[in-house]
Amino acid sequence: MSNPVYLALDEPRLDEAHTLAERAKPHIGGVKLGMEFFYAHGHHGVLDIAHLGLPIFLDLKLHDIPNTAARAMQAVAVLEPAIVTVHASGGRAMMEDAKAAAGEQCKVVAVTMLTSLDERDLARTGVAGSPHDHVMRLADLARESGLDGIVCSGREVAAVHREWKDGFLVVPGLRPAGSAAGDQKRIVTPRQARDDGASVLVIGRPISRAADPRQAARDIEATL
Numbered sequence: 001m002s003n004p005v006y007l008a009l010d011e012p013r014l015d016e017a018h019t020l021a022e023r024a025k026p027h028i029g030g031v032k033l034g035m036e037f038f039y040a041h042g043h044h045g046v047l048d049i050a051h052l053g054l055p056i057f058l059d060l061k062l063h064d065i066p067n068t069a070a071r072a073m074q075a076v077a078v079l080e081p082a083i084v085t086v087h088a089s090g091g092r093a094m095m096e097d098a099k100a101a102a103g104e105q106c107k108v109v110a111v112t113m114l115t116s117l118d119e120r121d122l123a124r125t126g127v128a129g130s131p132h133d134h135v136m137r138l139a140d141l142a143r144e145s146g147l148d149g150i151v152c153s154g155r156e157v158a159a160v161h162r163e164w165k166d167g168f169l170v171v172p173g174l175r176p177a178g179s180a181a182g183d184q185k186r187i188v189t190p191r192q193a194r195d196d197g198a199s200v201l202v203i204g205r206p207i208s209r210a211a212d213p214r215q216a217a218r219d220i221e222a223t224l
């Protein structure tokens with residue numbers, strides 16, 4: 001089975017990001033490039049990292065009117081990413097149009113509820129109810145919109161997996177036992193998320209901020 005770990009290269013310096021990915025490469029299945037990287041380096045940066053030969057997850061979290069989101073998707077589809085994110089709260093038309101604009105080979109997944117939020121944070125955005133209910137509702141919407149899957153925390157992935165067996169389920173907010181949560185609130189271990197049905201495990205700081213990132217990636221791989 002291929003390695004489900006995608007290393008989040010949340011690093012504004014291109015050479016540092018490249019070196020980090022190169023070091024971790026034997027123990028990861030792909031790399032995730034998010035806003036921090038893409039806003040700094042754009043297409044040129046993505047192509048540089050693509051030379052490493054790992055699948056690229058472009059985490060741009062598109063969230064706009066359908067026309068704008070679809071045209072943004074079209075603009076990045078030329079980079080042939082393996083995965084791109086949109087926000088489920090952008091609604092059905094936005095997700096449908098973004099999916100249609102992505103290449104055939106590209107999985108489009110919808111972010112449901114950020115792993116940095118808890119129930120209290122959710123209530124303050126005007127959404128009543130539990131994270132579980134909110135994630136399930138948005139997962140249904142993403143599925144109806146023809147997306148490949150969703151992004152959720154490891155706390156909800158088992159429930160989503162039960163309802164959406166072939167859904168492509170991306171789980172960030174992962175912390176090996178004993179590592180610092182930082183700004184993440186809904187965390188589980190990589191192994192737990194894997195056992196509960198995650199297709200992709202997104203891991204950043206537990207690897208990138210480790211004294212020896214290659215060893216950290218190897219240690220996580222060994223737990224899976």
Ligand SMILES: O=C(O)c1cc(=O)[nH]c(=O)n1[C@@H]1O[C@H](COP(=O)(O)O)[C@@H](O)[C@H]1O
Pocket residue numbers: 008010034059085111113114115116151152172173174182184202203204205206
């Ligand atoms: O879409 C994401 O990847 C994402 C969604 C989410 O709900 N929570 C979340 O942490 N992420 C991303 O996953 C990565 C987590 O990084 P670490 O907390 O350093 O492991 C970051 O790049 C976040 O942007």
